[in-house]
Amino acid sequence: MANVLEAQNISVQFGGLLAVNNVTFNIPNKSIVSLIGPNGAGKTTFFNVLTGLYKPSAGKIVYGGKEITDLPPHKIAEIGIARTFQNIRLFGLMTAQENLLVAMHSHLKAGITSTILRTPKQRKEEREAEAKAQEILDFAGVGKWTHEFARNLSYGDQRRLEVARALALNPKVLLLDEPTAGMNAQESQVFIDFINKLVSERDIAVMLIEHDMKVVMALSQRITVLDQGEKIAEGSPDEIKNNPRVIEAYLGKPKGARK
Numbered sequence: 001m002a003n004v005l006e007a008q009n010i011s012v013q014f015g016g017l018l019a020v021n022n023v024t025f026n027i028p029n030k031s032i033v034s035l036i037g038p039n040g041a042g043k044t045t046f047f048n049v050l051t052g053l054y055k056p057s058a059g060k061i062v063y064g065g066k067e068i069t070d071l072p073p074h075k076i077a078e079i080g081i082a083r084t085f086q087n088i089r090l091f092g093l094m095t096a097q098e099n100l101l102v103a104m105h106s107h108l109k110a111g112i113t114s115t116i117l118r119t120p121k122q123r124k125e126e127r128e129a130e131a132k133a134q135e136i137l138d139f140a141g142v143g144k145w146t147h148e149f150a151r152n153l154s155y156g157d158q159r160r161l162e163v164a165r166a167l168a169l170n171p172k173v174l175l176l177d178e179p180t181a182g183m184n185a186q187e188s189q190v191f192i193d194f195i196n197k198l199v200s201e202r203d204i205a206v207m208l209i210e211h212d213m214k215v216v217m218a219l220s221q222r223i224t225v226l227d228q229g230e231k232i233a234e235g236s237p238d239e240i241k242n243n244p245r246v247i248e249a250y251l252g253k254p255k256g257a258r259k
């Protein structure tokens with residue numbers, strides 16, 4: 001299957017620390033893939049490279065056949081790679097709808113003059129943006145909260161609103177950094193169903209970093225494991241579950257075991 005995004009031989013150095021060491025990671029079209037690994041393995045650093053926040057010290061990133069390694073974060077978002085963050089970063093005192101409209105703003109076409117004069121063209125564009133925001137909110141299952149302040153939504157709904165905001169950019173790739181952290185089992189299940197629906201109904205691929213193995217196993221077609229910056233395994237959920245190197249990275253070497 002063709003890849004929408006390819007990260008080839010990526011390394012990231014912080015001073016003397018090699019946080020990501022020669023990692024190649026591809027995201028096939030319309031797939032759900034995960035990046036897992038113990039704390040400090042380099043997962044978030046790798047995400048930050050994919051979204052342009054960090055420049056890799058080596059390697060390159062190719063999206064839709066074009067190299068994008070040196071693009072700044074806003075350009076990367078604009079061309080179709082959207083993300084959510086480990087900590088919720090919604091505008092709490094804006095409504096759910098306003099959170100999406102702010103994200104969509106960079107895509108609106110009306111110039112500054114028509115914005116000030118509120119020309120018919122601009123009003124039409126606003127109405128279209130509101131309709132699109134509503135369609136995405138409905139799709140994400142938070143449509144009933146259109147005019148509610150984001151901070152008043154339940155934790156699970158805030159997480160889905162974050163994804164909805166990322167979807168407002170029409171991404172081809174959605175990167176989710178620990179999307180179910182802090183959710184209870186029921187909220188996680190709703191989220192799993194939502195992501196499955198997203199990928200089956202839209203032309204989008206999802207990559208997630210996640211500590212909750214139940215979520216990882218339920219969603220992923222492929223799992224990649226990092227440990228101390230290195231890729232130590234890659235495969236289907238069943239292959240990863242039974243991989244001795246992965247078990248060792250998570251649980252440590254049994255006492256008395258030989259190297």
Ligand SMILES: Nc1ncnc2c1ncn2[C@@H]1O[C@H](COP(=O)(O)OP(=O)(O)OP(=O)(O)O)[C@@H](O)[C@H]1O
Nearest residue numbers: 014017018019037038039040041042043044045046
């Ligand atoms: N900006 C930075 N400057 C220096 N070192 C950093 C920076 N960001 C991360 N690191 C270091 O790089 C390594 C990888 O960190 P990273 O946050 O990517 O791991 P992670 O796998 O996302 O961990 P967690 O699961 O705890 O979020 C760690 O040793 C971390 O301390």
